[in-house]
Amino acid sequence: xxxxxxxxxxxxLCPGKEHSLFSELPKDDLDALSQHKTCIRYKKGQTLFxxxxxxxxxxxxxxxxxxxxxxxxxxxxxxxxxxxxxxxLGYRALIxxxxxxxxxxxxxxxxxxxxxxxxxxxxxxxxxxxxxxxxKRVAHELGLMEQxxxxxxxxxxxxxxxxxxxxxxxxxxxxxxxxxxxxxxLSREDLANIIGTATETVIRLLSDFKxxxxxxLQGKKIKVLNHKGLIRxxxxxxx
Amino acid sequence: xxxxxxxxxxxxLCPGKEHSLFSELPKDDLDALSQHKTCIRYKKGQTLFxxxxxxxxxxxxxxxxxxxxxxxxxxxxxxxxxxxxxxxLGYRALIxxxxxxxxxxxxxxxxxxxxxxxxxxxxxxxxxxxxxxxxKRVAHELGLMEQxxxxxxxxxxxxxxxxxxxxxxxxxxxxxxxxxxxxxxLSREDLANIIGTATETVIRLLSDFKxxxxxxLQGKKIKVLNHKGLIRxxxxxxx
DNA sequence: TTCAAAAAGTGATGAATGTCATTTTTTACG
DNA sequence: CGTAAAAAATGACATTCATCACTTTTTGAA
Numbered sequence: 001x002x003x004x005x006x007x008x009x010x011x012x013l014c015p016g017k018e019h020s021l022f023s024e025l026p027k028d029d030l031d032a033l034s035q036h037k038t039c040i041r042y043k044k045g046q047t048l049f050x051x052x053x054x055x056x057x058x059x060x061x062x063x064x065x066x067x068x069x070x071x072x073x074x075x076x077x078x079x080x081x082x083x084x085x086x087x088x089l090g091y092r093a094l095i096x097x098x099x100x101x102x103x104x105x106x107x108x109x110x111x112x113x114x115x116x117x118x119x120x121x122x123x124x125x126x127x128x129x130x131x132x133x134x135x136k137r138v139a140h141e142l143g144l145m146e147q148x149x150x151x152x153x154x155x156x157x158x159x160x161x162x163x164x165x166x167x168x169x170x171x172x173x174x175x176x177x178x179x180x181x182x183x184x185x186l187s188r189e190d191l192a193n194i195i196g197t198a199t200e201t202v203i204r205l206l207s208d209f210k211x212x213x214x215x216x217l218q219g220k221k222i223k224v225l226n227h228k229g230l231i232r233x234x235x236x237x238x239x
Numbered sequence: 240x241x242x243x244x245x246x247x248x249x250x251x252l253c254p255g256k257e258h259s260l261f262s263e264l265p266k267d268d269l270d271a272l273s274q275h276k277t278c279i280r281y282k283k284g285q286t287l288f289x290x291x292x293x294x295x296x297x298x299x300x301x302x303x304x305x306x307x308x309x310x311x312x313x314x315x316x317x318x319x320x321x322x323x324x325x326x327x328l329g330y331r332a333l334i335x336x337x338x339x340x341x342x343x344x345x346x347x348x349x350x351x352x353x354x355x356x357x358x359x360x361x362x363x364x365x366x367x368x369x370x371x372x373x374x375k376r377v378a379h380e381l382g383l384m385e386q387x388x389x390x391x392x393x394x395x396x397x398x399x400x401x402x403x404x405x406x407x408x409x410x411x412x413x414x415x416x417x418x419x420x421x422x423x424x425l426s427r428e429d430l431a432n433i434i435g436t437a438t439e440t441v442i443r444l445l446s447d448f449k450x451x452x453x454x455x456l457q458g459k460k461i462k463v464l465n466h467k468g469l470i471r472x473x474x475x476x477x478x
Numbered sequence: 479t480t481c482a483a484a485a486a487g488t489g490a491t492g493a494a495t496g497t498c499a500t501t502t503t504t505t506a507c508g
Numbered sequence: 509c510g511t512a513a514a515a516a517a518t519g520a521c522a523t524t525c526a527t528c529a530c531t532t533t534t535t536g537a538a
Contacts (some may be wrong), residue, residue, distance in 0.1 A: 070385065072393040073474060080385050101385060128367065135374040138381055139335035145320050145384040146340060152392050154311040157525070188486065190247035196392030198526055202275065203487055210323030219534090220485095235312055358513060396495065427516065437496055458504085459515095 008039040011113075015113050025130060028085070029123050039113045048104040050091060054213060055100055058120045059089040064110015070102045071195065079194045080145075082171075082184070094120065095138060108185055121195060147221060155234075157197045162233035164195055165215065169224045171191030180224045187220070200205060209233070247278040250352075255301060255325030260376060265370060268362050278352045283462075287343040288327060292338055297359045299330040303349015309341045315441060318433045320361060321410075321423070324349070325372065333359065334377060347424055394473075396436045400444050401472035403434055404454065408463045419463045426459070448472070 011017060011034040012027060022030060039062065041218060042048070047058050050072060066083045080102055083089055093100050094117060106112075124131050149159060165182070172184040186194075192202040206222070209215045214230050216223045250256060250273040251266060261269060278301065281287070287298050287338040290309060319341055322328055332339050333356060345351075363370050390399060425433075431441040445461070448454045450465045452470070455471050456460045463469060 007529095035290075057384050070389045072389055074393065076393050078389045078392050080388065091377050092381055096375050098379065098382060101382045125367070125371075127371075128364070130376070131370065132364075135370070136335050137378065138378050140337065142331055142381045142384060143335060143337060143340045145381060145388060147317065149384060149388045149391060150309045150311050150317040151378060152388060153317050154313065156314050169414060187484095199485090199524060200487080200527080207487080237243065304514080426514095438515090439497080439517080440495060443495095 008113075009035070010034045011037070014062065014113075016059075016060075017091065018086075019085040020060070020194075021088060021133060022060075024133070025123070025127070029127055029130070031116050033119055033123060036119055037113050038114045039111055041109070043109050044106055046106050048106070051100050051103045053100055055090050055093040055117065057116050058091055058094060058115045058119045059104070059145045060113040060149035061085055061087050061089070062111040062113055062117065064106055064112070066104050066112075067107050068104045074143050078192045078196060079190065082107075082194075084172075091120075091134060091150060092138060092141075095124075095134065107190065120233045144178065152196050157195060157201055158205055158208075159234050160197075161191075161225050162209070162214075162230045163221065164191070165209075166227070166230055166234060168222075169227070173224075180227075181218070182222045182224065185220050246451065247276070247352075248301070250275045250276070253299075253301065253352075255299075257325075259299070259325040260327055260372060261299075263372070264362070268366055268369070272354050272358055272362060275418075276352050276354045278350055280348070280350050282348050283345055286343050286346070288339050290339050290342045292330045292339055294329050294332040296345070296356045297330055297333060298325050299352040299354065300324055300328070301350035301352055302352070303345055304341050304347035305351075306346050306429060307341050307343045307361045316432045317435060318429065321346075321373055323411075323461065329381075330359075330373060331377060334363075334373065338419075350363075389445070390437050396434060396440055397444055397447075398473050399434045399436075400430075400441065401453075401469045402460065403430070404463065405466070405469055405473060407461075408466070413464075419466075420457070421461045421463065424459050 004216045011022060011030045014020075014022075016022060017030075022033070025033075037060075042064065048066065049055065059181065061083055063085050066087075066089065067079050068081050068083060068089065069077050069079045071077055083104070089104050110138045124134060151163065156162070168182045168186075170182060172182050173179045174181050174183050188202050188206070192199045195202065206215070206217065209230075210217055212226075212229070214224070214233065216225055220239065250261060250269045253259075253261075256262060256269075260450075261272070265381050276299075280301065280379075287305065288294065300322055302324050303327065306318050307320050307322060307328065308316050308318045320387075322343070328343050329339070363373060390402065394402070403477075407421045407423060407425075408419065411421050412418045413420050413422050428438045430437045433439065434436055445454070445456065448469070449456055451468070453463070453465045453472065455464055
């Protein structure tokens with residue numbers, strides 16, 4: 001295992017780079033971004049940024065997993081998205097020139113890089129191709145968010161749970177043999193906060209799915225036993 | 240009244256221009272956009288574009304009102320936003336280089352301009368300040384959509400209806416004396432499709448609000464009698 | 479290893495809201 | 509106008525799901 005010291009490697013050598021928005025950036029630009037970045041290990045439960053505060057830079061997830069969420073006026077958490085290695089956080093607020101409208105907290109320990117706002121904006125405005133790529137990404141995410149809205153507005157909790165499990169399997173399924181195991185340690189409460197329901201309801205529905213042999217529960221992690229069955233639950237149940 | 244012919248005026252002279260994303264565009268660019276645009280009157284019920292089709296240009300609403308919505312797999316409509324004079328439609332898909340992910344249908348007759356994709360993209364890529372402004376807008380809308388998601392996921396239907404009425408009053412309230420009258424002809428069904436509920440539920444809650452003297456119903460249009468009361472309903476009811 | 483705290487799970491209950499069936503009112507068109 | 513069709517309204521009923529109260533299991537830190 002590596003030591004905790006000196007986890008700061010150049011962006012050019014970052015393993016997550018290839019799949020990230022930085023993938024096609026020229027070396028010069030990447031070096032410029034690397035220059036003033038800081039990289040810190042975050043433990044589970046630590047928060048990267050809070051809703052309502054001013055963004056001062058861009059987070060890049062080197063390793064680990066993060067939940068991005070809003071707290072409603074009643075104090076309930078709604079998870080907007082999950083982020084993993086290679087993902088960026090905070091660019092929406094930087095581009096819209098607003099405060100953060102969500103918070104981000106680590107759910108699986110890992111290393112996060114932080115690129116100062118000025119460096120990021122400089123590259124953004126200097127490199128039109130990169131700006132287009134970022135704009136394209138934000139526009140794409142708006143489309144995703146619209147789809148999520150429709151799902152929450154119109155599907156039952158049961159359907160949403162099934163759909164969420166499918167999505168999680170696609171995003172966090174292991175490689176090869178164990179591809180049915182959803183490799184992310186979400187608490188039942190987190191799962192409920194993705195779906196927009198009560199923790200107890202998630203627990204009940206999960207054991208329902210389990211007794212239907214759609215999934216199996218291995219401690220915290222969930223294994224998908226019947227993918228097609230889950231898809232059926234997600235699309236049609238009860239309506 | 241003007242005739243139906245020749246409703247095509249230059250963008251430079253468009254009354255909605257001042258409040259639109261085009262407000263700070265140099266005259267040259269505006270003229271370029273004007274060049275190949277077409278302007279057509281649309282009647283209530285006519286559709287500007289359909290979900291799943293390829294965008295070939297940008298719509299600009301000269302007058303009238305439009306609903307933008309998605310149809311869920313069960314065939315139910317979910318309204319994502321309402322658009323009025325000066326608003327643009329279709330730029331998300333143009334920027335993300337995707338098909339439309341929503342449909343747009345006229346709910347109040349009016350004139351719509353249509354700027355070919357190539358002209359719009361040319362200005363967008365020629366004028367970095369304008370591109371930034373568009374990107375900023377999309378990022379801002381992503382923030383709004385995230386907020387809507389939380390509202391739908393966590394607030395009761397009653398709260399959402401109250402919140403929607405407040406929003407409608409702010410956006411479509413008349414000038415001066417009659418500022419409490421919500422000047423948009425939404426059917427109960429449309430209102431239900433904004434909120435994400437059944438038409439009957441909206442009808443019942445509206446008459447509830449009416450008997451509480453929060454609103455009055457003047458045919459299709461709604462008048463807000465007790466703004467603070469509605470805000471209270473929107474924030475706290477029942478939780 | 480132990481023990482307290484957190485998370486998961488279970489059961490009972492009621493309120494909110496969806497659905498269906500029907501009536502009344504409004505709209506729009508010939 | 510008159511009439512058919514659409515929209516609004518109302519009632520009865522079924523269902524989902526949130527809530528609360530509690531038990532069991534797991535976790536993690538001393």
